[in-house]
Amino acid sequence: MRKTPFHIQSRRSFLKSSIAGAAVAVALPAGAFAQAKVLKVAGIYTVPVEQQWVSRIHIAAVAAQERGDIEYTYSENTANTDYPRVMREYAEQGYDMIIGEIFGVEQEAREVAADYPDVAFLMGSSFKEDPALANLSVFDNYVQDASYLSGIIAGAMSESGKIGMVGGFPIPEVNRLMHAFMAGAKEMNPDIAFQVSFIGSWFDPPKAKETAYAMIENGADLLYAERFGVSDAAKEKGILAIGNVIDTQPDYPDTVVASAIWHFEPTLDAAIAKVQAGTFTAEDYGTYSFMKEGGCSLAPYGTFEGKIPQEALDLVAKRTEEIKSGAYTVTINDEEPKSS
Amino acid sequence: MDLFDILLSASFWAAAIRIASPLIFATIGELICERAGVLNLGIEGIMVAGAFAGWISVWAGLPLWGGVAVALLVGMAFGALHSVLSVPFGLSQHVVGVGITLLATSVTFYTYRVVLPEVSSPPKIQAFQPYEIPLLSDIPLLGPALFSQTPLTYAAFVLALITGLVLFRTPLGLAVRAAGENPSAVAAQGLSVTAIRMGAVIVGSGFMAVGGAFLTMSAFDSFFFDMVGGRGWICIALVVFGAWRPGKAVLGAILFAAFDALQIRVQQTSLGTVIPYQIFLMMPYVLSILALVLMSRSAQVPAALMVPFNKGTR
Numbered sequence: 233m234r235k236t237p238f239h240i241q242s243r244r245s246f247l248k249s250s251i252a253g254a255a256v257a258v259a260l261p262a263g264a265f266a267q268a269k270v271l272k273v274a275g276i277y278t279v280p281v282e283q284q285w286v287s288r289i290h291i292a293a294v295a296a297q298e299r300g301d302i303e304y305t306y307s308e309n310t311a312n313t314d315y316p317r318v319m320r321e322y323a324e325q326g327y328d329m330i331i332g333e334i335f336g337v338e339q340e341a342r343e344v345a346a347d348y349p350d351v352a353f354l355m356g357s358s359f360k361e362d363p364a365l366a367n368l369s370v371f372d373n374y375v376q377d378a379s380y381l382s383g384i385i386a387g388a389m390s391e392s393g394k395i396g397m398v399g400g401f402p403i404p405e406v407n408r409l410m411h412a413f414m415a416g417a418k419e420m421n422p423d424i425a426f427q428v429s430f431i432g433s434w435f436d437p438p439k440a441k442e443t444a445y446a447m448i449e450n451g452a453d454l455l456y457a458e459r460f461g462v463s464d465a466a467k468e469k470g471i472l473a474i475g476n477v478i479d480t481q482p483d484y485p486d487t488v489v490a491s492a493i494w495h496f497e498p499t500l501d502a503a504i505a506k507v508q509a510g511t512f513t514a515e516d517y518g519t520y521s522f523m524k525e526g527g528c529s530l531a532p533y534g535t536f537e538g539k540i541p542q543e544a545l546d547l548v549a550k551r552t553e554e555i556k557s558g559a560y561t562v563t564i565n566d567e568e569p570k571s572s
Numbered sequence: 573m574d575l576f577d578i579l580l581s582a583s584f585w586a587a588a589i590r591i592a593s594p595l596i597f598a599t600i601g602e603l604i605c606e607r608a609g610v611l612n613l614g615i616e617g618i619m620v621a622g623a624f625a626g627w628i629s630v631w632a633g634l635p636l637w638g639g640v641a642v643a644l645l646v647g648m649a650f651g652a653l654h655s656v657l658s659v660p661f662g663l664s665q666h667v668v669g670v671g672i673t674l675l676a677t678s679v680t681f682y683t684y685r686v687v688l689p690e691v692s693s694p695p696k697i698q699a700f701q702p703y704e705i706p707l708l709s710d711i712p713l714l715g716p717a718l719f720s721q722t723p724l725t726y727a728a729f730v731l732a733l734i735t736g737l738v739l740f741r742t743p744l745g746l747a748v749r750a751a752g753e754n755p756s757a758v759a760a761q762g763l764s765v766t767a768i769r770m771g772a773v774i775v776g777s778g779f780m781a782v783g784g785a786f787l788t789m790s791a792f793d794s795f796f797f798d799m800v801g802g803r804g805w806i807c808i809a810l811v812v813f814g815a816w817r818p819g820k821a822v823l824g825a826i827l828f829a830a831f832d833a834l835q836i837r838v839q840q841t842s843l844g845t846v847i848p849y850q851i852f853l854m855m856p857y858v859l860s861i862l863a864l865v866l867m868s869r870s871a872q873v874p875a876a877l878m879v880p881f882n883k884g885t886r
Contacts, residue, residue: 280684280797282691309681309797402849427840432853435798438791442587446836449583461792483696570845 268301268508274322275306276315276332283435284460284478285373285494289331289356292496301504302329312336316344323348329507331500332356335403342368352512354503358404361514371499371517372405373477375528376412377555378492380562381548382474382530383416385490387424388544389472390417390454396427396447397456400434402568406458409476409492411565413456420544427452428571437461445469454489463488479531489540491531498525523555578837585717585830589725590791592822592829594619596728597783598807599814599821600735601647601776606811607739608772609752609876610658613669615780616804617676618650620797622781624680627788627795628687630697640724640785647781648774650676655773659766662880673804681797699793700724724782724790729822731779736818748772752874755881765881780804806860813864815871827863831856 273293275281281290290306297304310318315337322330323344333356334341345353345368357370386395395417399406410428417424427447431439440461447455448465454472457463463480466473467487475481475491499520506512521527530548533540554560578584598619605612612618626643630636650672657668688694700722709719739745747768750758755765783803788795806828814821835852838844844852 280681282693283796284693287692427844429836429839429844430849430853432850433798433801435796436801437794437796437799438591438787439801441792442591442833443836445583445587446833446840449581450837450840460794460796464792478693483693571840572845 269328270300271302271328271504271507272326273297273302273304273329273331273504274325274327275304275308276310276318276322276330277306277308278310278312278315278333278336279308279435281306281308284476285356286333287478288373288494288496289500292500293331295497296500296504301501316340319344319353320347323351327351329354329503329512331503352503352507354500354517361516363514366513369503369512369515369517371520373494373528374405374408374518374521374564375477375492375494376408376562376564377523378494378528378530379409379476380412380416381551382476382490382492383413383418384420384547384551385416385530385540385544386413386454386456386472386474387417387420388541389489390421390424392451392453393421393424394427394450394452395424395454395456396444396450396452397429397458397569398440398443398447398462399428399430399458401432402430404566407566407568408564410456410458410569411567412562413474413492414569415563420547426569426572428569431459435460437464441465457488475531481531481534481536485535489536490533493529493531494521495527495529496521498527523552524558574841575838578834580713582713582716584833584837585713586720587833587836588826588830589717589721590829591832592825593721593725593728594783594786594791594803595807595810595825595829596732596822597786598780598804599783599810599825600728600732600818601779601781601783602807602811603814603816603818603821604735604739604748604776604779605773606877607752607816607874608748608769609755609874609879609881610655610769610773611665611669611808611878612651612654612672612773612776612780613666613808614650614654614672614676614777615669615807616800616802617673617680618647618777618780619784619787619800619804621650621676621680622647622784623788623800624684624784624795625781626785627697628684630789631695636698636700636789639789640782643781643785644778647784648778650781651774651777652770654777655770659769659773659880662882665878684795684797694794694796696793697789699788700790722790724786727782728786732818732822739818749874751881752876755876755879759881759883765883769881780807783807809860809864812871813860813867815867816874820867824860824863824867828856828860831859 277286279286293304296302307318329352331354349367353368361370414426429443431443437460440459441464444455444462444465448469455462455466457473458476463473463484467484473488475488477494479491479493481488499517502520602615622643625646626639629642630639654672657663658665702720702722705719709715747763751765751768758765810821810824813824835855839852
């Protein structure tokens with residue numbers, strides 16, 4: 233699928249991990265990390281590490297390295313066709329854990345994992361774990377809690393009652409966030425109509441932008457920005473947008489009202505602890521992205537502080553409490569969303 | 573909104589022209605190469621390199637047109653490499669072209685990472701803004717569609733016009749076309765087929781890169797890997813569609829773009845709730861293939877396309 237058979241091990245990250253390793257070695261006699269082994273962790277990503285979804289994983293791994301829990305290195309922009317090979321290379325080099333995304337190589341990646349039973353694989357996947365393959369666990373960004381809250385705000389901020397949603401592909405992780413967002417918006421305003429389009433690409437901002445323009449022409453006054461390019465169309469046409477996975481408000485201070493952010497830290501930290509304790513087994517780490525676990529949150533309102541109706545803020549606050557206490561559960565719906 | 577409303581709206585045609593612009597640059601570039609007898613499959617990678625080079629130059633402080641010039645030069649550099657391998661060395665044009673595409677995308681990512689080792693997202697630039705041409709932009713329908721675009725879109729149309737004039741109205745154009753039809757005749761005239769073909773590939777590759785730069789400097793204001801997303805391959809088909817004629821190729825690009833703009837809009841009508849979105853995304857390609865079948869019947873392929881020329885052999 234990708235035309236970039238190119239993977240590099242960032243020299244900088246290698247240096248950094250060496251330095252961090254040295255720092256840990258110095259710290260060890262002090263007893264700070266005396267009991268836990270410093271894991272060698274490799275990340276393999278199909279896109280550059282700054283691209284939204286992967287950036288969340290990378291940031292969590294860098295944080296774990298700075299804490300001294302792991303030694304981290306990574307290969308970015310690895311084509312799916314090279315992916316299994318790169319997995320093998322790290323496994324052969326004696327890495328304890330490999331993290332990454334196998335949405336495009338589900339079958340091959342599992343075959344590689346089966347060949348290296350002593351290596352823990354923590355992989356983003358659309359599928360579930362396989363009990364017969366004890367060293368491969370799956371995760372995904374189950375941030376529907378935050379998406380739902382951002383939907384409440386969107387429902388209150390849209391005046392035309394038309395919300396446009398531009399997605400890449402209707403895969404489960406995209407669908408469930410869209411559905412949660414729609415549920416939130418409907419709770420504030422049951423009459424809201426949604427226009428849903430998929431552009432058939434993850435990184436085609438010009439196309440996402442064109443699709444967003446068409447939605448705005450069609451009367452949408454608020455856009456759910458699942459893809460890059462959508463917030464740009466909103467900014468140009470002076471309408472509002474809701475961010476997804478990362479906080480995009482700093483780039484669009486006047487138009488991005490709220491963002492649903494994913495935090496990968498709980499997922500990674502749980503896996504690190506299990507590998508260190510020797511209890512890592514086939515599991516679905518999806519729940520670590522739930523709000524209860526600190527896996528997602530609504531970005532600070534920032535420039536929109538004071539501009540969001542109190543009614544919506546109250547509901548967001550109430551639901552946040554209920555989600556955290558378990559009194560309210562956001563429905564997980566992986567079906568492809570349709571326009572209404 | 574039904575089909576007629578969509579087809580009669582200026583915003584629809586404006587979108588079609590916007591989507592067509594990068595395709596026009598790259599299609600004209602490919603057309604020049606093929607007219608001289610060289611198939612340039614490096615197009616996709618050269619567009620990626622151009623998209624990156626133009627954007628990063630502006631980010632580094634060059635003016636917008638300076639960025640366009642850098643993209644042009646980067647494209648010409650890859651074109652030079654392609655032409656050395658494909659013309660004097662006479663290597664397989666398929667292999668050379670695919671190789672150039674792989675090299676250009678890889679070098680682009682390498683350069684990207686060296687220049688921007690740690691960023692939270694690719695930086696944005698101040699991209700070309702739409703410029704309304706006085707008087708012309710007041711014409712109903714046509715005005716907003718054609719004459720309220722960014723300067724780079726106007727440049728695409730001017731380029732197509734100039735290319736047509738040069739190819740069919742000048743001795744240079746005649747020599748280029750002859751190099752693709754009957755290189756022995758060119759050699760018999762005392763002209764260098766090698767020089768003509770290399771020149772065509774270098775210049776054509778430069779235009780392809782500008783097509784890529786359109787994506788990061790006009791259609792959008794930042795660079796993402798994969799954002800060219802197969803547009804280069806579409807341009808190869810558009811050259812065939814246009815029967816190796818610039819005017820027809822431009823029409824083909826606009827037609828393809830119009831189908832694309834249309835599917836985006838139809839997806840949002842009530843039809844979108846019943847028909848799977850993949851059908852809509854497929855529409856521009858399916859319709860273009862149909863049009864291609866009809867149009868290409870009368871097309872005259874340059875006779876010496878993909879045939880290496882060795883001076884003195886028959």
